[in-house]
Amino acid sequence: METLVMPAINFAAIMPETILSIVAMVLLLLNVFVPGEQKAYLAYLSFIGIVVAFFSVVSGWNAPLALQEGFNGSVLQDNFSLFFKAIFLVSAGLAVLISDHYMAKEECNHGELYPLILFATAGMMLMASGTDLMTIFLGLEVLSVSLYVLAGFNRSDIKSNEAGLKYFLLGAFSTGFLLYGMALTYGATGTTKIAKIAAAAAMDGALANNPMFVVGMLLMAVGFSFKIAAAPFHMWTPDVYEGAPTPMTAFMSAGPKAAGFAAFIRVLVVAMPTLKADWSDLLWILAVLTMTVGNIIALSQNNIKRMLAYSSIAHAGYALVGFTAGNGEGTAGILFYMLSYAFMNIGAFAIIILVGKKGEPNNNVEDYAGFGVKHPVLAMVLALFLFSLAGMPPTAGFVGKFYLFSAALKSGYVWLVVIGVLNSAASVYYYLRVMVYMYMKDPVEEFDWMKLSPAVLLSITISVVGVIVPGVVPSIILQLAQKAILL
């Protein structure tokens, strides 16, 4: 009789997840036992929890393999996942900071918001460090379920309800694809461990032609494409982004998208290098479609949240360009870009939140008329974020795009890059449109309802630094990203 061997648990490999989960549960209890309508303390506490988790991420950098691996090889906290974890923490931290102001304004300040954000973040982290298809799936579900609730968090707002329901239905649907793909992969290789799938494929050359394996890869790609909102699987994005509470939109556009990329990259690059010829063609098509669809529809949007939703589709397309490249620079580019995108997009949303008031979200471009006159500093900051999204130097957005596109050029994808830059040029139009209203139209409103809470100010400051510093001196973060690649 075999003796029961306990798997090596190694909590060091899931330290950030553990910290976030414990903080989240404590906050849930606090929310029940501390009465009162003011929930700001929860925001600050979760921010502290995020900062602590961030330190644990930093301390895990370059750790020896023994400390990275855990749970019998289901989790691997390598530099790749640590970099992604840092991105998740940045987006969660910024989202938490801008939430209290918005939720208090919308009078739906329920304390569960913050634990849900933390749980979602823990789920994303599992997705990034999962080396077993099951772990990735578990992480994805923890993330998704939290996000469904967060999208529909504003119970009294019908659009938020719609967003929650829509996200739930389509998300469940896409999860089906993903699971089916995982099942087929298991059927073809007999394992769900990513390293073992790769080993099986390397051993058995015929596996690359096995329909079960190829279709498994395709279905998983469809599932992940839903998560990163790549066209043609992007349909849920605009409605969900528009309806969800704005801080949650900001969060969803940055963190979960990066998590989707993390799992997508690990599965394709590590588990299925033998199918590279197939998936790089697939990614090429996805990248072109995603960029083009996102940008063209964004051109005609009047609602700034919808505009940013479509623009976030386009940005996923740029990241896919780097993914298509299939080299180390491409992955490093995605890492850098996702981090920059978290700063610039959440930063932009922070200001959008400030412009809105109770009952009047002021989300149309016309509502920004004269904003530059009334609030020159905030308008300048929004312009900075928009220029960064448009990819103008000297911002992080430019460096990220430069890196993604040069990775693709290095692999010889000239036409893909040309399509990419033309898309980028088209995108300039809708970002400029906001600036046209801010600076070149006469003010209609006084914007006197805007007040800057310390938390929002902190998040904007962090975002500004995160956009400018990597734009002017990108070396440090780029080098870190280069050390975090899987290849």
Place this chain on the structure above:
Amino acid sequence: MNQMPALLSIITFTPLIGVILLLFMNKNNHSVLRGLAMVVTLITFLASLPLVTGFQTNAEFQFVEMVPWIAAGPFQMNYHVGIDGISLWLVILTTFIMPIAVLSTWTAVEEKVKEYMVCLLLLEVGMLGAFISLDLFLFYIFWEVMLIPMYFIIGIWGGKRKIYAAVKFFIYTMVGSLLMLVALIFLYFKAGAGDFNLLHFYQVALDPATQTWLFLAFALAFAIKVPMFPLHTWLPDAHTEAPTAGSVILAAILLKMGTYGFVRFAMPLFPDATEQFTPLIATLAVIGIIYAALVAMVQEDVKKLVAYSSVAHLGFVMLGVFALNQQGVAGGMLQMLNHGVSTGALFLIVGFIYERRHTRLITDFGGLSKQMPIFATVFMIVTLSSIGLPGTNGFVGEFLILLGAFESKLRWYTVIATSGVILSAVYMLWMFQRVMFGELNNPKNQTLKDLNAREIAIMVPLIILIFVMGVYPTPFIDKMNPAIDRMIQLSKTKQAARLQQQVPAVLPQAAPLAAPPVLEMK
């Protein structure tokens, strides 16, 4: 060598210090804001003068600074700046025009003065940076950074269709420059030089097919900026809608970015493609000259007329540069400076009357010379300089261009282009006649005041330059010549080197000492 260390950086970033100071100023104290911007631009100008005195007349890049900047993955970018005879005068032109531009806005811009001055100074940083960059990545950064302040200058302080003009300007330029970025990265990997140093790229021999594509991408970006026919349509809009200082800077300096880009990057980097595309570029240049002149003739708006004259003038510059001989390129470079001075002056003049009458339609004027004699004199001198009357700067440049182009393969293009000289006299003088002479019958014009002391102060340095460069252009050309020689040489040596490389590839045993140095830098 007693060159001041980091002089170029000091010049380039002095305006940035001005920007930071401006941000802390009270936005309602307009005269302080204007004064500060004026002082900053003047300091920048004075600081740039040692460049002229310290410049050694040779082909080397001088005042070079090089600091490692970005090192990540396969990339190495440096903060690498320096000037040669080609960029020297463009830097000086920039620092010289800026105080004039600031002074010209003294009363023209009353709203958001602080933001306006910030934009002007940021623009100066971008322009100077682009002229001095010897690292292609750095050049691209400055090239793009220039766009943003200009976009705001047109879009916020412009005329009725300012938004249309600003967005058009931005998108046009952006499309070109993004394709250039693709070409830039492609060139980087192709060359395998390990960094973005322009001097390293000069030594790389590329196959003609690659050159063709890369040249097209670079040329598109630069041709949009020049602008060359048929990519010029953004220019009249941008010029007409921009405030006076914006037009002056746009005409005097920003357009030079395009021609400078050809001389500095597109032509020496891709010599075979340059040769291949010379007929096309020359054709477009000649069409630009004739077409813009004809269109200028029928304009009713003085500013639009001057804008089209810009297109024609830049057509001459392109023709001269692509003649690829000493006279042609020198003429082109000189004409760039001349155009900066005289068209800048023309836009200032248009600004003067617009400030007084708030119209620029030719039909609204007539007989102004009786009412405004000083203005008439100034206007006449500038007009003649723009036409290229001997004795003024315009003549020297145009003459050298036509001479050089006639001596080159572009002889027949030159014959046609020469008619553009006549046409320019027609539209400029006809406009001058309708505005300045005839009956002073419009009552609104009978009360016009002549130029005041500030306006005269703006124009005097320009007029002095018009005559100095017209009568004694030698110092300008002398300093340029070695750099121009090198630029022409670069193309020829490189072609020869490539041929040499091909021979040992066919007969390896015949040439055991293969791999000759690709290029001997002088």
